[in-house]
Amino acid sequence: MTTQAARKNLEYFTIRIANQDQQIQHAKAGYDHWKKDSTFEQYWDLYLKERSEGPWGTNNKLLTWVLVRNGDPGGEIYAGCETYLRKGFIKREGSQSVENTYLYGIASVVTPKQHLRNGYATRLLSLLHHQLSSIPSPYSSTLPNCIPSDVPLSKAIGSILWSDVGSTFYSKCTSSPERKGWVVRDSQVTELVWKILPSNSEKLEDGWEWIYPNDLTSISTKLSQAVKEDLAKRDTTSRSLFVHDPSSEGTISFVPTKGTWQRPLIIDPEPVGIKYTPADGNETIVLFSLRTINIGDRLLITYIHNLLPDQLPALLNALDILGNKAGQKEGWIWDMSNSSDLIEAWEGLRNRKARYGRRQEIDGHLLGVAWYGDREDEGELLEGQMWTWC
Numbered sequence: 238m239t240t241q242a243a244r245k246n247l248e249y250f251t252i253r254i255a256n257q258d259q260q261i262q263h264a265k266a267g268y269d270h271w272k273k274d275s276t277f278e279q280y281w282d283l284y285l286k287e288r289s290e291g292p293w294g295t296n297n298k299l300l301t302w303v304l305v306r307n308g309d310p311g312g313e314i315y316a317g318c319e320t321y322l323r324k325g326f327i328k329r330e331g332s333q334s335v336e337n338t339y340l341y342g343i344a345s346v347v348t349p350k351q352h353l354r355n356g357y358a359t360r361l362l363s364l365l366h367h368q369l370s371s372i373p374s375p376y377s378s379t380l381p382n383c384i385p386s387d388v389p390l391s392k393a394i395g396s397i398l399w400s401d402v403g404s405t406f407y408s409k410c411t412s413s414p415e416r417k418g419w420v421v422r423d424s425q426v427t428e429l430v431w432k433i434l435p436s437n438s439e440k441l442e443d444g445w446e447w448i449y450p451n452d453l454t455s456i457s458t459k460l461s462q463a464v465k466e467d468l469a470k471r472d473t474t475s476r477s478l479f480v481h482d483p484s485s486e487g488t489i490s491f492v493p494t495k496g497t498w499q500r501p502l503i504i505d506p507e508p509v510g511i512k513y514t515p516a517d518g519n520e521t522i523v524l525f526s527l528r529t530i531n532i533g534d535r536l537l538i539t540y541i542h543n544l545l546p547d548q549l550p551a552l553l554n555a556l557d558i559l560g561n562k563a564g565q566k567e568g569w570i571w572d573m574s575n576s577s578d579l580i581e582a583w584e585g586l587r588n589r590k591a592r593y594g595r596r597q598e599i600d601g602h603l604l605g606v607a608w609y610g611d612r613e614d615e616g617e618l619l620e621g622q623m624w625t626w627c
Contacts, residue, residue, distance in 0.1 A: 247360045252368070253310055253384035255301040255317065260284070263301050263317035266349040273530060275499075283498060291494065293487030297388050298322045302368075304361040310384045316357040318346040320369065320396075321627045324485035327394050328468050330477045330614050335469050340481060341369045341396040342627035343419075359410050366412035369393050370609035375413045394479055394610055395618065399626055400603045407605045415612060419605030424574040425621040426603045428596045431553070431568050431589040433536060433560035441511075441558075442551040448510030448524065450490060456510065456522060457484045460542055468619070477616035481625050483540070489524060489624050492539050496529030503527050503563045510540075511555055513548060521548055524624060525556070527563040532602065532626060536560045538570040539624040546582035553589065571596070572604075572621040602626065 255263060261281070268280045287294040299321055303314040321342035328335050343365070348358050367374045368383055371392045398419040400407050404426070407419040441447070448456060461484035471478050483489050493509040510524035524540035526532075536556060544552065556568060573580055573593070583591040596603060604621040608614070 255303045266347045316348045316361040324482040327479040339391045339393040343398040344627045362410035431591040436557040447508035480619040493526035496526045535569040536565045
């Protein structure tokens with residue numbers, strides 16, 4: 238079929254939650270694109286491990302969706318993706334209260350090589366919006382928009398997608414002509430890169446202590462409460478604001494855990510964060526991953542909470558200890574748009590050679606956000622730190 242003919246016939250394609258054979262097809266298409274020196278067996282083992290062991294993936298929180306022909310719903314796939322169900326909070330336009338809600342993370346969007354450039358991924362994602370939200374479908378009622386499934390789906394207020402193909406493609410994958418797809422805001426795709434320095438000591442400065450994987454449940458509860466309190470103070474006179482909930486199962490452990498699944502532990506146990514507890518009890522918390530190759534081969538700060546500029550030297554000295562053990566030369570952090578004082582402090586440490594700016598257009602993990610609430614509202618996601626990556 239020619240590209241032109243395929244695009245004319247997209248209405249004859251629908252989506253479904255993948256069966257096992259279709260999961261394998263999706264994994265093979267993903268492996269062709271993202272293999273990163275692994276075998277397919279290793280790639281497939283990780284694919285299954287996410288669904289059986291990852292706290293973010295069990296009990297159908299992680300699903301594979303595929304585009305299929307209406308007449309062959311159990312057969313060949315023409316595009317595929319994954320969705321991660323996560324908890325969130327929303328403060329609606331004009332409201333004084335914070336409500337619980339859901340968000341989805343969209344990942345592993347891929348088209349098998351033989352089907353590239355026919356519009357299949359766009360069709361898949363355009364239909365997907367309606368499965369994840371309460372937005373009514375504008376498509377023909379004479380053809381199915383989704384093959385029915387027994388899997389219950391929570392309806393979300395929005396979804397996110399981290400683009401490696403630039404800032405515009407996914408914005409065009411819309412649920413209807415009146416709505417936008419996944420929109421990239423330049424303020425949320427910033428980065429700061431700094432130099433890891435040789436470390437002369439293994440000792441943390443007074444008041445600082447490492448956070449380990451077993452600590453993350455209690456840490457996530459603290460961060461969840463802080464996020465909810467911050468949202469409650471926000472002005473929503475002109476639009477709704479929403480945000481991920483750090484206590485959503487497995488979300489803050491996602492990046493470091495996936496990192497350790499693809500490499501040996503650098504030390505055992507391997508820290509995933511650090512905290513500072515002053516006398517007043519107002520904790521500073523910084524979460525990180527020493528190496529997660531799917532994002533980039535740097536020391537990755539995934540979450541910053543209550544970090545003050547005068548604490549930065551002590552924090553970076555601590556990260557030097559682990560960064561050197563991991564063989565890292567640089568550290569990386571995303572979305573510091575609300576932290577101008579921290580950016581200035583980082584840049585003021587001349588030996589760190591900090592570089593702040595927009596992430597690169599291609600392979601830059603650019604955060605795109607789709608809003609599923611009232612069309613006139615255009616709700617806004619508050620922040621895009623690395624902990625919500627998927």
